[in-house]
Amino acid sequence: MSITSDRPVGLGQVDVEWYDAPGGYTGVEPTEEWAAEVRRLARARNATLLAHNYQLPAIQDVADHVGDSLALSRIAAEAETDEIIFCGVHFMAETAKILSPDKTVLIPDERAGCSLADSITADELRAWKAEFPDAVVVSYVNTTAEVKGLTDICCTSSNAVDVVASIDPDKDVLFLPDQFLGAHVKRETGRDNIHIWAGECHVHAGINGDELTAQANSHPDADLFIHPECGCATSALYLAGEGFVPEEKVKILSTGGMLDAARETGAKQVLVATEVGMLHQLRKAAPGVDFQAVNDRASCPYMKMITPAALLRCLREGRDEVHVAPDVAERARLSVQRMIAIGNPGSGE
Structure with missing residues (x-):
């Protein structure tokens, strides 16, 4: 499908045509004119633009706020605009809707899923809970609204x-869905x-210990x-524990934690093990530091479905709206609020 518009784009009158391709909408370049039109349309819609740290640099640069999924959802709840445009993957936009039930939440391409969130379904969680009826269920925010509701x-x-340390030590804990984060918590x-669910983010799981060891050497x-x-992550701790890398140089961090550490580091070079989109924000936070990816192929194809064309389509046509059933949203909201009541929820995933 292609769509053509002769509406003004930023500095001039141009035709804009975008195409629905297998990997997302294409055909629009992130020029200055595109950025100006995106901002104009956002103002016209009374919308706040949010972009996750793993988004394309051009999407991050045009957004009103860039950050982690939970931090952005909390910004969405506090925003005084009618609409939220969430440039991220679907579960993130769902979380924003859960915390902002009265706002219209749009995601530029509803097909932008998440292999980690998809690694456990609500039915699978119900069956797991039935095996451990007295257990406390702790879910990473990288889950669907239905899973959060359980x-x-x-x-x-x-x-x-x-969060896990706050739970009665005699209570069983079901931790889901990420097995590597679960191993870290254990x-x-x-x-x-x-008890840890055997789920994973295929991008993060693909950043392996051999690559890290080679890069560290x-x-x-x-x-x-x-x-x-x-x-x-386990290999990093092994390298530190065996003295191959000084312990103080190894930091296990959320993406928000990486930004804080980037501003404080005295190192001239930092090797980064996460999705490569994070490098853009790190380099902006500490331009004097040489940030390099441990695996420069660690790019999430779902995150990259939020293209310049998809964002323009979203703003022009009001696509794609995110809906969460009110009863599901109410239950899911409680699980997030309980986390916040325990203490500082951090800056996201």
Whole structure:
């Protein structure tokens, strides 16, 4: 499908045509004229533009706010606009809708899913809960609204350890869906009664220990910023524990935590193990530091479905609106609120 418009785009009268391709909408370049038109349309719609840290640099640069999924959802709840345009994957836009039920929430391409959120369904969680009827369910925010609705307490990667530590030590804990974050929480809390779902983000899981070891060996003075969803997180701790890398150089961090650490680091070079979109914000936060990806192929195809063409289509046509059933949203909201009541929810995943 192609759509043509002769409406003004920024600085001039041009025809704009975009195409629905298998990997997302294409045909529009992120020029200055495009950015001006995006901002004009957002103002006309009374919309706030939110972009996740893993989005394309052009999408991040045109947004009103850039950050982690939970931080952006909380910004959405506080925004005084009628609409929220969430440039991220679908579960993130759902979370914004859960926390902003009276606002219209749009995602530029509703097909932008998440392999981690898809790794457990509501039916699978119901069956797991039936095996452990007295267990406390802790779900990462990277889950669907239906899964959050079956959850006792949500968590982010920055506060998952604190959330689990707040639970009665005699209670079984069902932790889902990310097995690597679950392993990190189990290691940090020392709990034997935490049961971990075998889910993963395919992008983070693909950043492996061999790659990290090779990069650390070839960049011996670099700090290591490791997202706990990564398959290499255990390898990073092993390298530190065995003395191959100084312990103070290894930091297991959420994306928000990476930004904080970037502003404070004294290192000239940092190796980063997470989705490569994060490098854009890190380089803006600390332009004097050389940030390099541990795996430069770690790019999420779902995040990259939010293209310049998709964003323009969203603003021109009001597509695609995100809906969450009111009863599901009410239950899901409780699991997020319980997390916030425990303490600082961090800055997102």
